[in-house]
Amino acid sequence: MRWLHQQDGFATGAVHDLWKGIQSQLHLVESRDRKIPFDQWKPREKLEAYIFFYQISNGFVPDTDEDNWIFLGFCTARDHHGVTTLANLYRVLIGKCKFQEFWKAMEQSDMVGLFKKYGLGHAIPQLRNFGTLMNVVGTWYQSVWELKRFTRLPTVEPMQAVALDYGFYNCQTPQERMALRRMYAEFFDRGGDEMKLHLACISGQLAFFLLLELQKLPVSADLLSNPYPLEQCGYMGMVVENAALCSESNYELVKKLYDEKGEKVVILTHPDEKDEGINEGFIERLQFLRESVRIRMTDVQGVTVKEMATIS
Structure with missing residues (x-):
């Protein structure tokens, strides 16, 4: 529309x-x-x-x-x-x-x-x-594609996945944000390989990779820091539309129930034993969804599932 x-x-x-x-x-x-x-x-x-x-x-x-x-x-x-x-x-x-x-x-x-x-x-x-x-795109996709989109649109702020993954959260001034954006735009304009940039992102090597690609860094290497790599995290640098969070022991049950309902959901798990800090960390990372996010608690046969979805 x-x-x-x-x-x-x-x-x-x-x-x-x-x-x-x-x-x-x-x-x-x-x-x-x-x-x-x-x-x-x-x-x-x-x-x-x-x-x-x-x-x-x-x-x-x-x-x-x-x-x-x-x-x-x-x-x-x-x-x-x-x-x-x-x-x-x-x-x-x-x-x-x-x-x-x-x-x-x-x-x-x-x-x-x-x-x-x-x-x-x-x-x-x-x-x-x-x-x-x-x-993979029918389920989720790499945030590097949203970064590429951001460099080509007159949008002031990137989506949360891009901000977290590619250093925009580190910017303290509009000048830093614009310089970071111009650097990525130059990378794409040169025909840089998006998936190689994604791999550098999730390995925490953005500064090293971009220095090799561009021969110089027009921004401070500190701006290119991100939380990666993360151990046992299968969704580093990914964007999803619908996700569900449950404990590892309940994964098969939750997957079966969503399959029966015919709903396409990325099911993410956390260790059975966790503290609230870890739980909040999962939720914070799930704010990478494409638009504003709806979060709700659902009880599935006695299993508590936290559902997250974009609001269109």
Whole structure:
């Protein structure tokens, strides 16, 4: 919906063809979905795929501020040529696959499998980091992609994951924050490898890595410190939409119950014996969710689960 309103003239009602074009695609979806407004479709991948089908068929590609810029891997493109290459591959793909296949591949992090199914798998190795991102993005993704987005948008503050992982929490002045942002922008503009930056982040080696990449550090190395590495932490540098926190001994039970409900949740665990300080540490780190966060306690067959989700 944000993308629709950003198109020239659409928000003011001056252009109606765009809306008609969007509506003309309803044959792609099941009859039950046609009876409700498409911005209420669930899961979200169905709506995002629907908008993308219209975009890519009419010469558009997802812009930096759209979810599909990350969810469909356009963030991995090194430059405009890379964006064009990926867009052309998607045009071929949607000409071969069914809409249902496409949005389910998004939901199940299996877009690479869909490319391979329709004879486009040969292109994946040429798309740096595309396969790595698309194999996980339906569940979670590396915060480096939000860092890259931040360097390209007129946003003053980065999201919490980026602030914590990439040093912005260390900035004391706007000048420091801007210098840090310019440094990362330079790294991406040079075609720097995002996943190598992510690995440097979660190993606590940002300053060393960026010094090698840029030949100099335009900011103090102190600004590039972060809490990593962390022992036995499988979500370092990751962004999720929905998470649940439970004790290690209850993991299998909680996983089974969420599977039965058909809810897609990243289940994180803490040691059975913990103090409140450790618990609060988990909760603080879970503030890396994409938007504002809802936290609630749920009792599942006598097991207390702390649920965290973004509020759209």
